[in-house]
Amino acid sequence: MQVEGHNAIFVGGASGMALATAEAFAEKGGKVAILDLPKSDGAAVAERLGGTFFPVDVTDFEGTEAVLKAAIEALGSVHFLCNTAGGGIQQRTIGKDGPHPLDGFQKVIDLNLIATFNISRLVAFEMAKNEPNEDGERGVIINTASIAAFEGQIGQVAYSAAKGGIAAMSLTMARDLGGVGIRVMAIAPSLFSTGLTKGATDEMVAPLLKDAAFPKRMGRPYEYARMAIAIYETAMMNGGTLRIDAGQRFAPR
Numbered sequence: 001m002q003v004e005g006h007n008a009i010f011v012g013g014a015s016g017m018a019l020a021t022a023e024a025f026a027e028k029g030g031k032v033a034i035l036d037l038p039k040s041d042g043a044a045v046a047e048r049l050g051g052t053f054f055p056v057d058v059t060d061f062e063g064t065e066a067v068l069k070a071a072i073e074a075l076g077s078v079h080f081l082c083n084t085a086g087g088g089i090q091q092r093t094i095g096k097d098g099p100h101p102l103d104g105f106q107k108v109i110d111l112n113l114i115a116t117f118n119i120s121r122l123v124a125f126e127m128a129k130n131e132p133n134e135d136g137e138r139g140v141i142i143n144t145a146s147i148a149a150f151e152g153q154i155g156q157v158a159y160s161a162a163k164g165g166i167a168a169m170s171l172t173m174a175r176d177l178g179g180v181g182i183r184v185m186a187i188a189p190s191l192f193s194t195g196l197t198k199g200a201t202d203e204m205v206a207p208l209l210k211d212a213a214f215p216k217r218m219g220r221p222y223e224y225a226r227m228a229i230a231i232y233e234t235a236m237m238n239g240g241t242l243r244i245d246a247g248q249r250f251a252p253r
Contacts (some may be wrong), residue, residue, distance in 0.1 A: 001138050001232050003229065003233070004028060004029030005029060006080060007032075007033075007075035007076060008033070008076050008078065008079065008080035008082065009080070010022040010082050010084075010117040010142075011036070011056070011058065011084065011119060011124060011219040012043065012083065013040035013082075013084075014031070014045050014103075014146030015041065015194065015195070017228075018082055019085040020225035021224065021228045022045070022051070022082070023225070023230050024222075024225045024226070025082075025232075026051065031050075032046070032050075033046075033051055033053075033071040033072075033075055033146060033184075034052070034053045034054070035054050035055075035068075035071060040055075042055065051058070053120045054065075054067045054071045054074075057095040057109055058115035059110050061114070066132065068126075076128055077129070077130055078126050079140070080139065081139070082142045083140065083141075084121070085115060086111055086163075088148075088156065088162070090155040090156070091104055091155055092154060092157070099115070100157065103126040105161075108159055109158065109165075112160070113163075113166060116130070116166050117173055120143065123139075124141060124173075124177055124182055127139030127182050128177075128180040135181075135235050137183065138182055139182045140205055140232050141173070141177075141184045142231055143170070143184075144189070145164070145166040145167040145186045145188040146159070146190075147161075147188050147189070147249070150248065150252040153253055167186050169186075170186045170239055174239035175239065184238065185237055185240060186242070187220055187228065187241070187242050187244060188241050188242065189244050190243075190248045191205065191208055191218050191242070191248075192220060192224065193218040194220035199228075209228065209246075213248065214246060214247035215246055219245075245248065
């Protein structure tokens with residue numbers, strides 16, 4: 001798939017890894033729609049990139065469907081979905097006050113796993129309407145897992161379950177959509193300089209990075225973006241989960 005002249009949706013696109021990917025996509029001649037929370041900087045980002053902004057709460061599943069429809073109508077079509085929306089909590093399976101609250105677990109699953117599937121299924125349905133390129137491709141979906149899907153730390157049981165589900169969906173969804181020329185991949189980052197960690201000093205994050213092979217630093221959003229664009233442009237990349245983690249394997253804590 002070639003970026004120039006193609007249309008993309010970036011969920012969580014007002015900041016971090018999705019923003020960096022949107023910037024790279026727009027720089028290569030693509031058209032972007034930025035989806036993020038109403039309180040985000042999405043409007044300013046979209047204006048800067050020559051795109052459009054659509055406020056959304058991805059846990060409002062029906063509302064998300066309406067927002068995606070509006071975004072695709074504004075773009076005219078959609079060839080690329082990059083979804084980084086998500087988050088987690090710190091809660092052990094049992095704690096001093098009792099078992100892990102079920103509603104907290106459900107919220108993390110809804111925000112990460114259910115919302116990711118909801119967005120993917122809706123966008124895939126629209127991608128399937130595209131004219132295929134010479135390789136038969138109609139679109140690419142990239143979802144965001146985490147290395148916590150594989151080595152979750154103490155207190156990450158909900159987050160690990162959610163991100164593990166995203167990783168597990170990649171191959172099955174790619175098989176589901178292969179017949180219509182849509183590829184599906186997941187990227188699993190380690191600790192990246194986004195959100196709450198963006199302003200952290202080297203001293204603050206050093207204990208979290210002690211298990212990395214090299215480099216012993218947080219990932220930078222543009223590194224995610226480079227991988228995402230490479231996936232988009234490489235037809236043989238399909239059905240997998242790619243770690244971007246400096247060789248890190250999370251310790252139990």
